[in-house]
Amino acid sequence: MSTAMTFGQKQFIPTPPDKGSFPLDHDGVCKKSMIKYMNCLFNNDSNNSMCRVEAKDYLACRMEHNLMAKEDWSKLGFKDGDLEISEKKK
């Protein structure tokens, strides 16, 4: 993206992720959670707000299998109120 013509224009500076990089799931242990999440997205017209529970399940699976550092749900943006709303909408 940064060619000779972009001199003087604002350059996009990528920032590192807050919690680092996800280790790769080579064995596919969390694939089922992922498929569930994908199905939910497909059924809800790709609306993220409806699929928070599945996303939380996927991240829980990752944490369980040491593919992600364990964190409080609030630090990952999952508040109890949100999850209840998406439960009700189902």
Added chain:
Amino acid sequence: MNRLACMNRSFFRVFNQNVNSKSKLLCAPKYGAPTVYLVRATHEQKKTRSTMNYMIALGVMTVGLSYAAVPLYRIFCQAYSYGGTVGHSDADESVSKMQAVKDRPLKIRFNADVASSMQWNFKPQQGDITVVPGETALAFYTARNPTDKPVVGISTYNVIPFEAGQYFNKIQCFCFEEQQLNPHEKVDMPVFFYIDPEFMEDPRMEYVDEIVLSYTFFEAKEGFKLPVPSYAK
């Protein structure tokens, strides 16, 4: 300096001799002149020296300031997030405190690219996802290594439009670290991100409803430098 001192001494001697001789012409300018000139000369010398000292001090200060400016500027930018620099703010706290803004849905489109020499098959699992600012979202990409040898890749990303990039915060992703794929292996790569609620307060973002997130994978060889700034690693 010595010569000056000698000159001063000799002039003083002359002066004293003239003063001590009871000459009525003591106050005549003929005898006072060298003294006056001497005083003026030393005064001039002092002025010149002090000016020179000031100039040297100014030069040293300028050089010192230009060296000090580098860390100072960095601190300033981090404190005020000027020009897109990420500050060392508590990401955890801001994530736990942020509220989702339900009335502004944004469509995030996903794009996947591979460098021309890279043989992975890399694509997003979903074409787009609807998200609201302040809500964390999960997205998946899939990468497959069709070759017979392990390939190590490293990725970087880009956000379009440019001004929206500062509100795009990634909690965790798969970028900037080397990822190895074994032969014929297929793997899912998640990206966990959110759009900062401050997005709502930016007037330039008023008509922005679509954001494109684009990832590009490069092959990581020996001595390969990813086209990103060094602090990202």
